[in-house]
Amino acid sequence: MSPQPAAPCHRTVPTVLALGAWLKNRACLCQGSQVQWSAAHGDLSDPAACAALRQSALELIERAHLAGAPVAALAHDLHPDFYSSQLALELADELGLPAVAVQHHRAHIGAVLAAHGLDEPVLGLALDGFGLGDDASAWGGELLWLHGPHWQRLGHLQPLALPGGDRAARQPWRMAASALHACGHGEQIAARWGAAVGAPQAALLQQMLARQLNCPPSSSAGRWFDAAAAALGLCLQQDDEAQAAVALEQAAQRALDGGMALPDLPTPLPDAQGRLDLRPLWLALHQAAPTTAAATDALAAAFHLRLADGLADWVLQARRQRPVRGVALAGGCFYNAILRQRLSERLQEAGLQVWLQTEHGCGDAGLALGQAWVAAQEHAAATAAQVQRLETTKENEPCV
Known part of the structure; x- marks a missing residue:
């Protein structure tokens, strides 16, 4: 040392x-x-x-x-x-x-401020897999405001239930089932996932979500990436951390590198409580049902770009209420180069300075x-x- x-x-x-x-x-x-x-x-x-x-x-x-x-x-x-x-x-x-x-996500943004020697109010967007919130729930998609010792949670991603608790983070198909339930189509879970994971297991999960048994909520961005990867059939169970998110990014990069035409997916919008609602974006992805690898890659790319645009609009809306010079981006989801670059470009085009921590990664x-x-x-x-x-x-x- x-x-x-x-x-x-x-x-x-x-x-x-x-x-x-x-x-x-x-x-x-x-x-x-x-x-x-x-x-x-x-x-x-x-x-x-x-x-x-x-x-x-x-x-x-x-x-x-x-x-x-x-x-x-x-x-x-x-x-x-x-x-x-x-x-x-x-x-x-x-x-x-x-x-x-x-608090975990406050520390993520604080690390960026410390690394850049910033002593001014900032907006912070912290996206990762898990961090305990000050309300004792699972956080991971957080829009914060910080200035010195003061901070506030301005908003968060639409929460998803974690069926089976921590097990849901290891089995992305569970998160896809949770997203389907959150979109009002929970009765389709057994039919949609039964062939892939076994009919009894899919039926049990459908009942768990319907009854909210062992289904704690989480605002985690990482779990939404899992749900998207599973919806496209890219990863139903992961053996390594972020395996599903990496598979989704790799698919998206193939489409972008190939200059493919991308499908038109909806951009997420914040609701009146400051939550960014990813359900319409995810449901459009799920309902697209691609039949070729190229179509899957194009949907993965469209998901990334629309998510980044929604996040940018969310931050810019918050800026109108909390005028700041810049925004700090932190959390493991920003290892995703497509998300990071698209979001940074959108924010910079709107006149915001963008800061990231680089010495030990995000x-x-x-x-x-x-x-x-x-x-x-x-x-x-x-x-x-x-x-x-x-x-x-x-x-x-x-x-x-």
């Missing part, structure tokens, strides 16, 4: 150690104008990765102490079951320090920097408020 020049987490805040996410874990020490990263530990489902994270955290704490700027706070994900969260609380208790829980590997940035912003705000209270108290003291 070696110090790396980076934008300061905040001008006046002390050292913060952030312990990162569950996936692609990496810890980060934000110390004045320097950022020190731990090695990449991988996913914390592996006990060896957990042990490595603990060792890295202890080493970073010692380094901060030896440098004369000891750790003043530990930052971690909002999810209480993550080992990184539990370790942060354990170390904070041992050291007598505050532990700051940071996904969870760079999340710790955002956790540290948020904790630093909150510490600075709390310190300023305390100073203001003391000054007010002194001003109101009677003269003797």
